[in-house]
Amino acid sequence: MTGSWITRAVFSIWFCLLAVCRFIPTLHDRDELMKVEQFEFTGGNLLSTEKEIRVNDILMKIKREEVAEGMETGKFPPAMHFFRAKQLIEQSRVFDILKKMPKGAALHLHDYALLNAEWLVKNATYLPNCYICFTAAGGTRFHFSLRSPQKRSAKCLQWALLEKYRRQLKNVTEFDNSLYRNLTLVTENPEEAYPSQNVIWRRFEDAFKAASDLISYAPVFKTYFYEALREFLLDNVLYIEIRALLHPVGQEDAGHSLWYFKNELLIPKEAGVSLPFFFHAGETDFEGTSVDENVLDALLLNTSRIGHGYSINKHPTARRISREFNVPLEICPISNQVLLLVTDLRNHPAASLMADGHPMVISADDPAAFGARGLSYDFYEAFMGIGGLKAELTTLKQLALSSIKYSAMSVEMKVESIKLWLRKWDEFLDKVLNMSMWDEL
Numbered sequence: 281m282t283g284s285w286i287t288r289a290v291f292s293i294w295f296c297l298l299a300v301c302r303f304i305p306t307l308h309d310r311d312e313l314m315k316v317e318q319f320e321f322t323g324g325n326l327l328s329t330e331k332e333i334r335v336n337d338i339l340m341k342i343k344r345e346e347v348a349e350g351m352e353t354g355k356f357p358p359a360m361h362f363f364r365a366k367q368l369i370e371q372s373r374v375f376d377i378l379k380k381m382p383k384g385a386a387l388h389l390h391d392y393a394l395l396n397a398e399w400l401v402k403n404a405t406y407l408p409n410c411y412i413c414f415t416a417a418g419g420t421r422f423h424f425s426l427r428s429p430q431k432r433s434a435k436c437l438q439w440a441l442l443e444k445y446r447r448q449l450k451n452v453t454e455f456d457n458s459l460y461r462n463l464t465l466v467t468e469n470p471e472e473a474y475p476s477q478n479v480i481w482r483r484f485e486d487a488f489k490a491a492s493d494l495i496s497y498a499p500v501f502k503t504y505f506y507e508a509l510r511e512f513l514l515d516n517v518l519y520i521e522i523r524a525l526l527h528p529v530g531q532e533d534a535g536h537s538l539w540y541f542k543n544e545l546l547i548p549k550e551a552g553v554s555l556p557f558f559f560h561a562g563e564t565d566f567e568g569t570s571v572d573e574n575v576l577d578a579l580l581l582n583t584s585r586i587g588h589g590y591s592i593n594k595h596p597t598a599r600r601i602s603r604e605f606n607v608p609l610e611i612c613p614i615s616n617q618v619l620l621l622v623t624d625l626r627n628h629p630a631a632s633l634m635a636d637g638h639p640m641v642i643s644a645d646d647p648a649a650f651g652a653r654g655l656s657y658d659f660y661e662a663f664m665g666i667g668g669l670k671a672e673l674t675t676l677k678q679l680a681l682s683s684i685k686y687s688a689m690s691v692e693m694k695v696e697s698i699k700l701w702l703r704k705w706d707e708f709l710d711k712v713l714n715m716s717m718w719d720e721l
């Protein structure tokens with residue numbers, strides 16, 4: 281008798297575990313489930329002050345209006361190529377607010393594409409002793425020298441002193457515009473100019489080389505970095521981390537995988553040195569290749585952050601490790617779109633990561649090459665396109681705070697940066713409230 285009671289009890293518990301006790305949502309649970317989803321979203325678990333709630337109301341009202349306008353006109357900037365969307369973004373009131381917002385740190389930037397290329401054209405190429413050559417592929421090379429460079433290569437057979445060359449031109453503005461195009465990827469018809477990833481990467485590397493010719497000249501170098509820091513500061517970015525270039529650098533797909541270099545990469549650890557790594561990984565859409573697997577290998581090799589991690593959704597194990605061990609992804613929306621990984625930024629893989637509150641920061645990769653400035657354009661794409669209407673002020677706050685948290689700063693510097701950022705955040709909230717007050721008058 282006792283035996284059968286125990287058997288029935290055990291059976292009941294098993295039945296409960298397997299079926300009855302499992303939460304089966306009904307239509308009545310919709311509101312609660314929506315709250316859970318919003319809570320899980322990036323920034324969804326942050327508490328808001330009364331002032332933040334008021335600013336969020338203003339921001340979301342403008343955002344909803346702009347999204348509705350995009351639906352109506354069929355011109356929604358995150359769904360368009362950045363080269364065509366840029367002007368529309370600059371007219372956006374959300375963008376105007378994002379420019380004023382203290383964005384914290386930009387953690388994924390490359391040294392020779394930080395500062396708008398217009399500055400290079402107007403300043404560096406007007407310095408004395410600047411020689412130029414036009415390559416057969418339509419690119420340019422620069423060289424500073426007291427006399428005509430002796431450097432000859434298949435790419436550069438003839439050099440001209442730019443100062444002299446400009447004097448014999450009828451339209452110098454048009455020529456300077458062509459230099460700007462050579463130093464960037466900007467073009468009116470990107471689909472035609474860049475039919476494949478290989479084509480755009482070769483052009484990208486060419487533009488990078490031309491920029492490095494100018495920037496690596498000592499008198500340009502110092503001013504270039506000063507002006508680049510100023511450009512980010514004007515965009516309300518308080519701190520940047522730069523990846524220095526070791527030629528050739530370039531397309532992840534075209535190089536060796538991290539696993540290929542594992543022995544070399546393990547040398548510091550074997551020598552007892554703690555060397556932080558910041559690997560690019562998974563900047564590809566070729567699933568299953570060794571480059572695609574970089575995203576897992578980067579984690580196994582103890583990376584501090586994952587540069588792009590575009591392919592991480594195809595690697596649930598890597599995604600889980602990245603989340604559990606708090607290894608953030610450096611999301612660079614405009615770069616991923618221009619370099620042909622994604623067309624419509626609403627479909628960027630980071631959309632599902634943001635919905636899940638996955639650790640991430642927003643960065644600009646190579647803003648100068650894409651015709652952008654600072655970080656606001658990428659924040660706009662992340663906020664409007666990737667995050668959609670679920671992304672609110674708390675999302676922006678979380679992204680900015682994460683950029684400080686996941687930076688390579690010391691703990692003391694992080695504490696000071698957070699204090700400074702909080703002060704600027706409060707000033708920003710006041711600015712938005714004042715803006716809206718003027719609008720209402």
Ligand SMILES: [Zn+2]
Binds near residue numbers: 388390560645
């Ligand atoms: Zn990069």
